[in-house]
Amino acid sequence: MSAPVALMGGSAVLLLAAAAAVTLGSVRLSPGQVWSVVAAHLGGHRAGDVIAEQIVWQIRIPRIILAMLVGGSLTIAGTVVQALVRNALADPFLLGVSSGASVGATAVLLFGVLASFGLWALSISSIIGALVAMLAVFAVARESGQLAPTRLVLCGVALAAMFEALTSFLLFRGNPQATQSVLFWLLGSFGRASWSHLWLPGAALTIGICYLMVQARALNALAVGAETATTLGVDVGRLRRNLFLVTSVVAGVSVAVSGVIGFVGLVVPHIVRLAVGSDHRRTLPVGLVWGAAFMVLGDILARTVVAPQEMPIGVITAFIGAPVFVLLIRRRTYRYGSLG
Amino acid sequence: MTLELRDVSVDLGPRRILSDVSLTVRDRAFVGLLGPNGSGKTTLLKSVTRVNRPAAGSVLLDGRTVHELRAREVARRIAFVGQETVVEFDITVRDMVMLGRLPHQRAYAADNETDRSVVASALATVDCSHLATRTFHTLSGGEKQRVLVARALTQQADHLVLDEPTAHLDIRYQTEILELVAGLGLTVLVALHDLGLAAMYCDEVHLLSSGRLCASGPPGQVITVERVQQVYGADVIVIAHPETGTPQLLPRRAVSNLRAAR
Numbered sequence: 210m211s212a213p214v215a216l217m218g219g220s221a222v223l224l225l226a227a228a229a230a231v232t233l234g235s236v237r238l239s240p241g242q243v244w245s246v247v248a249a250h251l252g253g254h255r256a257g258d259v260i261a262e263q264i265v266w267q268i269r270i271p272r273i274i275l276a277m278l279v280g281g282s283l284t285i286a287g288t289v290v291q292a293l294v295r296n297a298l299a300d301p302f303l304l305g306v307s308s309g310a311s312v313g314a315t316a317v318l319l320f321g322v323l324a325s326f327g328l329w330a331l332s333i334s335s336i337i338g339a340l341v342a343m344l345a346v347f348a349v350a351r352e353s354g355q356l357a358p359t360r361l362v363l364c365g366v367a368l369a370a371m372f373e374a375l376t377s378f379l380l381f382r383g384n385p386q387a388t389q390s391v392l393f394w395l396l397g398s399f400g401r402a403s404w405s406h407l408w409l410p411g412a413a414l415t416i417g418i419c420y421l422m423v424q425a426r427a428l429n430a431l432a433v434g435a436e437t438a439t440t441l442g443v444d445v446g447r448l449r450r451n452l453f454l455v456t457s458v459v460a461g462v463s464v465a466v467s468g469v470i471g472f473v474g475l476v477v478p479h480i481v482r483l484a485v486g487s488d489h490r491r492t493l494p495v496g497l498v499w500g501a502a503f504m505v506l507g508d509i510l511a512r513t514v515v516a517p518q519e520m521p522i523g524v525i526t527a528f529i530g531a532p533v534f535v536l537l538i539r540r541r542t543y544r545y546g547s548l549g
Numbered sequence: 550m551t552l553e554l555r556d557v558s559v560d561l562g563p564r565r566i567l568s569d570v571s572l573t574v575r576d577r578a579f580v581g582l583l584g585p586n587g588s589g590k591t592t593l594l595k596s597v598t599r600v601n602r603p604a605a606g607s608v609l610l611d612g613r614t615v616h617e618l619r620a621r622e623v624a625r626r627i628a629f630v631g632q633e634t635v636v637e638f639d640i641t642v643r644d645m646v647m648l649g650r651l652p653h654q655r656a657y658a659a660d661n662e663t664d665r666s667v668v669a670s671a672l673a674t675v676d677c678s679h680l681a682t683r684t685f686h687t688l689s690g691g692e693k694q695r696v697l698v699a700r701a702l703t704q705q706a707d708h709l710v711l712d713e714p715t716a717h718l719d720i721r722y723q724t725e726i727l728e729l730v731a732g733l734g735l736t737v738l739v740a741l742h743d744l745g746l747a748a749m750y751c752d753e754v755h756l757l758s759s760g761r762l763c764a765s766g767p768p769g770q771v772i773t774v775e776r777v778q779q780v781y782g783a784d785v786i787v788i789a790h791p792e793t794g795t796p797q798l799l800p801r802r803a804v805s806n807l808r809a810a811r
Contacts, residue, residue: 295637423656430648433636440598441704442624442652487638 210484212491219498223277226505230273233509235517236264272402273505276522278410279399279463280473280504284496285418286460287474288481292432292489293452294358300475301460304365304453308372309342310335310464311395315376318391319383331394332406332465339461342372347453356449396521397470399508410462417459418497424448425489432487470504470523476530477503483537503530551576552597552627552708552736556606559592566592567760569606574708574738579731581747581768582740584757585781590740593757594712597738598629610708624652627708628701630694632716636685642696643681646671649703664703671702675729691722698729711739715746744772748795756780772796 246265249256256262286301313334316322323330350364430438552574559567595601675695715723741747748768756764786799
């Protein structure tokens with residue numbers, strides 16, 4: 210598949226998915242009601258129908274945009290982490306950010322830490338948790354200023370285990386009713402989406418994708434090998450540090466706003482490589498669009514399969530992602546690390 | 550236009566791998582780096598390609614220290630061909646060779662006409678144009694090595710550094726790759742295992758032993774029975790190649806088993 214076809218096809222799916230997502234939901238609104246709200250806002254004013262206005266513009270649309278941002282973020286972070294550590298099993302959470310964020314989120318949900326920040330407490334404490342985990346992994350993995358892939362993976366896994374133990378400890382000490390909300394958060398949800406939640410993941414993703422696209426060629430060289438990259442004029446030490454920081458921030462912010470949504474960052478990068486090859490100038494933009502589309506479709510299911518209740522999005526992404534992935538791997542010859 | 554190592558020492562961790570090596574690679578010379586396993590050949594090459602930073606001494610390119618030059622600038626002057634690379638994901642031969650354009654390209658711009666024509670002519674030079682759309686890891690050892698030479702050519706560097714390019718290749722591809730490299734008209738520094746091949750192709754060879762340079766000069770002077778005995782600990786007979794007159798090594802059987810062998 211050529212990159213323009215993959216991009217246009219992905220964008221078409223993304224738009225259709227978004228259009229479907231905005232009309233579907235636990236409160237039944239007619240398509241006419243929904244689109245009149247969208248049309249009104251496109252025309253620069255509010256819709257007259259107050260209930261439809263509230264549901265469509267204040268709940269559904271921010272939620273769809275958040276799903277897009279998080280899907281794109283996790284996919285590009287996964288793509289880059291896989292190249293950084295040259296391992297097919299790597300995902301954006303490998304380097305510890307999700308387990309760090311979980312500690313922060315658990316502390317807020319169970320013990321009301323940072324209560325003075327109100328609605329922002331959860332995001333802020335997860336971001337702090339993710340940053341602490343990131344800096345800890347960075348400090349431990351560094352060897353004479355370098356981040357060697359194997360060491361990075363091992364330190365990430367070890368520290369992640371430690372942070373997860375800390376989360377378990379907090380759960381063990383916490384109030385049993387509140388642990389339910391922690392479990393729900395850990396499995397991921399876009400239920401808390403609002404317009405004011407969007408700028409942070411939006412900014413992180415924009416800065417991240419800009420940096421990564423500038424480095425796309427260097428990233429290709431690094432994926433072939435660190436020594437090759439060095440002899441091609443890439444400052445490998447600095448590139449690895451920056452990739453680590455960018456992917457950790459992009460993934461960490463995603464976790465902070467939506468919880469730990471597994472599998473997307475592992476599987477979608479592989480599906481994208483199957484379709485368009487492994488040149489990062491193609492995989493990054495295609496991954497951005499496909500990851501966003503995948504997540505919006507997943508969220509539609511999360512909101513509808515057990516309506517009026519909501520399924521955690523992490524359950525959906527694994528349920529759909531795993532079989533799709535296995536089918537693709539079995540049908541095509543594909544090589545990345547141990548999958549070779 | 551010379552490449553010079555001046556009193557270069559390299560440490561890997563606590564161990565000194567290379568000690569006080571000084572040598573000069575003259576412009577357009579084909580220079581061989583010889584020595585047993587673990588004598589420091591690869592470490593020396595990596596200090597030239599900036600992968601290893603010397604603990605003491607310096608690597609000079611036209612009198613300037615390579616470790617103080619910009620990485621991209623060095624990559625436009627010195628290209629490297631390693632031992633057969635293991636690539637862990639699908640990459641086409643053309644994309645692999647295109648990577649050689651990296652030091653010439655601006656950060657984010659599409660490959661331009663120059664890039665494409667340089668890649669096409671490099672593939673033609675190594676006789677691999679027909680492989681352009683193949684996946685790199687499906688190639689044979691000899692093809693991979695030629696493609697990596699093509700990648701080095703697209704860097705348009707005037708120095709080519711190769712680390713045992715003939716390793717794991719059968720005899721046809723061994724001579725094929727060295728003929729190819731010798732015909733490029735570049736300054737070549739190559740680590741070689743096979744002393745006979747080195748003698749046939751090199752203008753000058755440097756012999757390393759335990760991280761120190763123990764002999765330098767034309768192959769005929771460096772490759773002698775005594776040196777091979779002393780450095781490799783191997784008992785050999787040296788004869789002249791019937792066509793080139795260069796030294797060739799014949800291994801010997803232990804005296805005690807000789808009668809049985811006959």
